Structure formats: C-alpha cells, structure tokens
Amino acid sequence: MTIKKILIFLLIVLAQDFFAQSSSTFSRSGLGDMIYSFSARRVGMGDLGIAVSDEDFIGTLNPASWGRLNRTRIEFGANWNGLTVKQNGISSFYSELDFSGFAFAFPISKKYGAGGALGIVPFTNVSYKAKQNIQSIENYDITYEGSGGLSKIFLGGSYMLPFNVTLGASLDYYFGNINYNSKANFTQESSYDAEYNRTFRPKGIGGTFGLISPDINGALKIGGISDVRFGLAVNYISNLETDSSLTSVSTFYTDTIGISIVDMHVPERIMAGISFVAKQTNLFTLDYAFQPWSKFSLNGKTDANLRDAHKFSLGYEYRPQRDNYSGFWQQIMYRVGLSYEQTQYLINNSGINQYAFSLGTSFPIALENTIDIGLQYLIRSGDNSSLLKENTIRVNIGISLGDYWFIRQEK
Amino acid sequence: MLKFKLLFLFIASLLLVGCSEDPSSIGSDLLSQDLIDVNVLDSQTDSLSQTSSSFLSTLQLSGSTKLFLGKTNNIDEASILIKFQYSFEDTIKTAFLNNSLTIRSAYVELIKTYSVGTGSLDYTVHKINSDWSHSTFSGDSLSSLQFDAQDISSNRRVSSNDSVYSFDVDIPSVQKWMREAADSTVSGDKGIYIQPTSNSTKIVGFQALSSTVTTIPRLYVVVEKSGAYVDTLSFISTMDVSGIKATLPQSSENIFVQGGTEIKSKLRFDLSKLPELAIVNQAELTLTFDSTASLNSVTSNIYAYFVADSANQDSLSSTYVLLQKSGNVLSGDISYLVQRWLKEKINYGLLLVPQNNAETVDLFAIRGSNSNVYSERPHLKITYTNKK
Numbered sequence: 001m002t003i004k005k006i007l008i009f010l011l012i013v014l015a016q017d018f019f020a021q022s023s024s025t026f027s028r029s030g031l032g033d034m035i036y037s038f039s040a041r042r043v044g045m046g047d048l049g050i051a052v053s054d055e056d057f058i059g060t061l062n063p064a065s066w067g068r069l070n071r072t073r074i075e076f077g078a079n080w081n082g083l084t085v086k087q088n089g090i091s092s093f094y095s096e097l098d099f100s101g102f103a104f105a106f107p108i109s110k111k112y113g114a115g116g117a118l119g120i121v122p123f124t125n126v127s128y129k130a131k132q133n134i135q136s137i138e139n140y141d142i143t144y145e146g147s148g149g150l151s152k153i154f155l156g157g158s159y160m161l162p163f164n165v166t167l168g169a170s171l172d173y174y175f176g177n178i179n180y181n182s183k184a185n186f187t188q189e190s191s192y193d194a195e196y197n198r199t200f201r202p203k204g205i206g207g208t209f210g211l212i213s214p215d216i217n218g219a220l221k222i223g224g225i226s227d228v229r230f231g232l233a234v235n236y237i238s239n240l241e242t243d244s245s246l247t248s249v250s251t252f253y254t255d256t257i258g259i260s261i262v263d264m265h266v267p268e269r270i271m272a273g274i275s276f277v278a279k280q281t282n283l284f285t286l287d288y289a290f291q292p293w294s295k296f297s298l299n300g301k302t303d304a305n306l307r308d309a310h311k312f313s314l315g316y317e318y319r320p321q322r323d324n325y326s327g328f329w330q331q332i333m334y335r336v337g338l339s340y341e342q343t344q345y346l347i348n349n350s351g352i353n354q355y356a357f358s359l360g361t362s363f364p365i366a367l368e369n370t371i372d373i374g375l376q377y378l379i380r381s382g383d384n385s386s387l388l389k390e391n392t393i394r395v396n397i398g399i400s401l402g403d404y405w406f407i408r409q410e411k
Numbered sequence: 412m413l414k415f416k417l418l419f420l421f422i423a424s425l426l427l428v429g430c431s432e433d434p435s436s437i438g439s440d441l442l443s444q445d446l447i448d449v450n451v452l453d454s455q456t457d458s459l460s461q462t463s464s465s466f467l468s469t470l471q472l473s474g475s476t477k478l479f480l481g482k483t484n485n486i487d488e489a490s491i492l493i494k495f496q497y498s499f500e501d502t503i504k505t506a507f508l509n510n511s512l513t514i515r516s517a518y519v520e521l522i523k524t525y526s527v528g529t530g531s532l533d534y535t536v537h538k539i540n541s542d543w544s545h546s547t548f549s550g551d552s553l554s555s556l557q558f559d560a561q562d563i564s565s566n567r568r569v570s571s572n573d574s575v576y577s578f579d580v581d582i583p584s585v586q587k588w589m590r591e592a593a594d595s596t597v598s599g600d601k602g603i604y605i606q607p608t609s610n611s612t613k614i615v616g617f618q619a620l621s622s623t624v625t626t627i628p629r630l631y632v633v634v635e636k637s638g639a640y641v642d643t644l645s646f647i648s649t650m651d652v653s654g655i656k657a658t659l660p661q662s663s664e665n666i667f668v669q670g671g672t673e674i675k676s677k678l679r680f681d682l683s684k685l686p687e688l689a690i691v692n693q694a695e696l697t698l699t700f701d702s703t704a705s706l707n708s709v710t711s712n713i714y715a716y717f718v719a720d721s722a723n724q725d726s727l728s729s730t731y732v733l734l735q736k737s738g739n740v741l742s743g744d745i746s747y748l749v750q751r752w753l754k755e756k757i758n759y760g761l762l763l764v765p766q767n768n769a770e771t772v773d774l775f776a777i778r779g780s781n782s783n784v785y786s787e788r789p790h791l792k793i794t795y796t797n798k799k
Binding site: 025028029086091128130131132133134137138142143144180184186190192193194195196248249250251252253257347388 | 450451747754
C-alpha cells in the first residue's frame, strides 16, 4: 500500500510540465500534436483500439467500450518524452514530463452493457522552443516558445442494444490555453528585452459517439478465434469560443495590443477498428482514424500548414489468464504496436508523416490493479530533406486501479 | 518488494533525465506567425523629419539657493533684492531711540557660490520703496519695482580669493532703518535692490537665505556709544530673491536652454516610421553642444522632459531623462519616452531644460533641427523589436 501511495503521489504531484519541450516547431501549426490515448495500455498497442471493450481498462476513444467493465476503475498516467530534433546536420535533445490524463469509470449493468465514465484527457499538445542568436545590429537572442493545448472533460455512458450492439456517448467540454511567445534577449545591458505573447483560450462543447459490434465470430466460426468485433467512434466538436489576445511586454509596459473573441473550428475525428482474440490470450487490433484538419479554422481562416490526417495502427496484447493463484510473472501482460500516421502537418508543401513502434507491459499490483508502462519510438519527418526530423522516445506510466463500489448491501 | 523498488527507481530516473538542452535554432524557420526581428530607426540615416525651437518664459527663483547679480550677452539684468532682519538688545534699542548711539560704518557681505562669464561685475545699491515678496518676485517684476535712484553703496570690493563680495552702505540710510526697527510706531524698511550696471559682463551667484547655511547675506553695522563701547552688530537676510530679465538668443543654427531665465527648447521627431506594435529596446538621443555660443561655468547637464499635455506643452511633466554632457555632446537613453509615445499614440516631443534651472544661468547652445551641418542635428537612434 505504501508503494501505491508513493507512486500515486509521484504521478499526481509531478503531473505538471517539468521540462522544456516534447515536440518541435511542427506543433506551431493548428492546435499542435494530436493525442489519441492517455493510457499506457493503448500507447503500447499503437494508440487506438477502437473496437476493444475491456473489463479492466478504461478506453477513452470509444464510449461504447465502457459496457463490459466489471469494477469501478480509476486510471491516470504521465508521459515522459525524450525528443531528438535534427535539421541540416544539427541536432538537439529535449525532454518533458507531463500529465497524460485521468479517467474514472464504473459498471452499471453488465447484462445491459451499461457503464459510465468521466475524466479529463489532453486532446492536442503544443510544446516547442527554438532560439536564434543574431549578430547584426546588436548581439541578441530570439527565443520562440509554444506551450499548452486543447483538453477535454468527458462524461458519458454506454448501453447494449438488441443483437449485442453496444452504443456509447459522452458529452465533452473542450478547453485550453495555448501560448505562443517570442522574446528578444540582448546581451548588452543597456538594451531592454522585448516579448510578444499570443494567447488563445478556446472553450466549448462536443460529443463522442461510438458503437462496438457483438462478437461476429459466431457467424464466421473461425477456430481458435473469439471476440471478433468492429468498432466505430466519432468525435464532434462544436465551434469553440476562443479568447484571443496579443500582449507586448517591455521593461516599461505590459500592453495588451490586441484582444478579441473568435470562433475556432476543430474538425470532427472519425475512428474505426477491428479486434479479435486468438487462443484466449492474444488480442489483435487494427484501427484507422481520420480527421480533416484542412477544415480547421480560426476566426474563419484556415491554416495553410494543415492537411487531413490519417492514422493506421496495429496492436497486439498478450494477456495471460489471471487468477488468485497465479504468480507475479505469470500475470504480466505484454503489448506491441505499430502505427503509421499521415499527420495533419503540411510544412512548406511537404507532408509530415510519422511512424511509431511501441511496446508495453502491465505489472499486477493486485488482482484488479496494475501499473502500466508503454514505450513508444516515433519518427516524424517530411519529404523535404531540409525540414526537421524528429525522433521521439515516449514512456507512458499509468496506474489502473479497480474495486467494487456502489454495491448494495444484503439485508 | 524488489520489483516495486526497481519500478520506483525507473520513474525517478525518468524525472532526473528530464534535463533538456538549451533550445536551438532548429525549426525556427517554421514560425512565420510568431517571428520577430530587431531593427534600427536612425533619425539621420532614415531621414526622420524633426523640428526644434526655443522659447523664453519667466522663472520664479524663490526656491534657488543662489542670488544672481550681473549681465551677460542675453541676460540684460540679474538683480538681487534683500531685506535684513534688525533685532537687537533692549539697551541698543534704547540707545538708538535716545540718539546716544553713533553708527561708525555699515557694510554688506555676500558670499560667492557661482560665476558664469568673464570680465567684471559692477553694480549699484538702492533703497526699495515698494512692497515685494520673495515668493512671487520674478524678472517680470523688476519693471514695477519702486526704488530710490540714489546709489547707497560705496567702496565695493572683492576679497583676494574672489569669495567674498562686500560694499559699504550709506550711514544715514542704515541709521534710518535701525531707528525704524527700534521704534515700532514707524513703518519698517523694504530692503535693498542690488542692480548691475552696464559695465557688468558676467554673472556672479551668491549664497541666498537658508536655514542650514551660515554664509547667507549679512549687514554689519559698527556702532559706538560715546565713552562706553564700540560694537559690531550683524543682521542676517530675512528675505531675498533674484530677478532676471533676459532675451532669447537668435540663431538659425542653434536652440538654447538656460536656467534662471527659463529658456527652454522643444524637440520633436516624426516617428511615424516606427511600427505601432514595436517594443523599444534602446533609444539614444544625442545633442551636439555648440561651445562657442554657450555660456557654461561648470560641466552641467540638461533634462529631456516628456511633454504630456497638449494644452500646456511648456509645463514640466513628472517624466524626464537626464542628458549627460561629455565633450561636445549631450546624450541619454530616452527609451521609456519613445515607448510611451508609441503606447499613447501621441507624440508632443521633448522639452529640454537645464538640470538645475533655478541654480544656474548656464546657457546651452545646441545644434537644432535646421543646422546646416546635418550630422550635428539632434540625433535619435532607436533599436526596436517588431512582430513580423
């Protein structure tokens, strides 16, 4: 129990942005990098898993997945990103630790596929820093920094319809605080530094709707295969009311030189997947996600650096049969995943693509509790060789706790 | 237990390896929306239009620690008004009233603290007949001052080290003042008026009335009671002030700044070429000093005041910058003033005044905006950051 408390303390208290950056200046476009999953489990399997409906994990991409939960669950986690950025033979390494999300879910009726969930998860992430040293008029540095992103709070539930089709929906509240800062620092003491801050604070509602099919292996009748399911989920986001401000900061004044409320249109995200279990312990997933970022607009203006995003992912999980008599090593789960993403970034007419390989594992703390670790290696680059190239190692650590809550006491 | 410890160490190690490199230039070419750059706007190389002019107003010098006396090229008259305080013991007072006390001599001593110009100082001393107040008297008041035409001074002298100026005062005049002071039924005297003559070619400053300095103007009176004693009575100034009348030097090349007379100058640069959203990193104003047309006793500086009020552009605001003299230039950092012009979107320019305008009559001749030598015109160099 002490270890649990220490880990929970570490993850909650340290769930802040500690370090410099987790992405490159690609994330200046649109709303930054898309975040699909907050949990180490999904990270270890290629991020998606739209058709997976677990008894002991909370999926946040498809509300229909909450119908099979067998216990009330709390999950949260943190990401560490180690990023190497290269351009024109120069490379730099950055790292960042940040909160990756929190979810709480509870079963209502397993018979009716009814479950509820709420949580807070990041949706996009802006995180970059770049610095130029200029030696012309005077010797000075210009530092560009972007931070923040869009997050969502969700509250929803699932219900099983006839023919075992599970539907789910959540009401989502989107909010964010995205800052872009440009600062000139002079080495000469007699010159005053200068800084511009552009801030966007979007807020608004949206909804996520999903379904997961019944096991169709009953019709297919493939030997050794079970739980063959299709899943579909759609994220709809209404136009977000966005407070926009531009502030100049000098030694003498902090002056808001532009302030307005504008509309931000974030395009819907559509995801589909299939999953099946082979020989009871091997889960396979294949997923696809699409988001037409070319339709993203801020104050009616689209972003020329954005295009439609597509993501394909393949995941595998080895999940041993667990019981109270299994030893520690016999209860460990292993995962592996691959993904390819045509990202939303279109920089200098060159599309930026991402390849990712992931590994994951879950260590049991008790029968229903696990510490999950996901390890991901990502390569992101464009066709144009002069564009920067990112190599990222991402470590996601999560804790998944399950217990019986809301049990009616027998009289 | 070991496995949990290992896991704990793993998490802790992630935190520890989170140290990042300083940001590099990688990817900065993708930040077109946020790019900023630093530029220079130079009034000379960028041919900024500018205007400058000088004007004369009257300065009330009651706050000055100096009493100015003399004349220069543009100061027609710097005069002194002093009223002494006569207080003495009852035995002296009775003796005056009984006419048993004889005044042997009387003289005034003034202690020099400042001088500007070369040549001589000559003056006359007159008995004032009209009321005046040091708190309201100024150069403009000189024309309405009523005084006796008779010069009541004689034996005007200067100590060998040029530090003490003194003159004898006509004895009947002193006797009358003292009798009036001793007899409360007779109205008191109104003081003396020390006026430079046309022979004066310089201005000398003397210590004025001060509660903390002992070298204030004094009247010494040597009295004798026949067969009893000879004594020297000392009376200090109880009210004094200078009045200065000046004319504005005429020049197409220069603008002028002078204390005592309150000759001020306005200087304005057209900064419409400076982007509205610019942040001023440095703004240096450099003025070229014309030593041949200036009159300076010591190295002194001038202030550049922010002009805040469109209706009253000659008044001094609370915002100013010191322009320090070094060689033949006066320069200072006016970054804050330029930033304020940008922020308030109003630029009434600068008002140039001497650093101690009540303590000096130094005349600064500064190359103006119409100087024939372009490089000697007021020079403003602004380094600024701008959002692209």
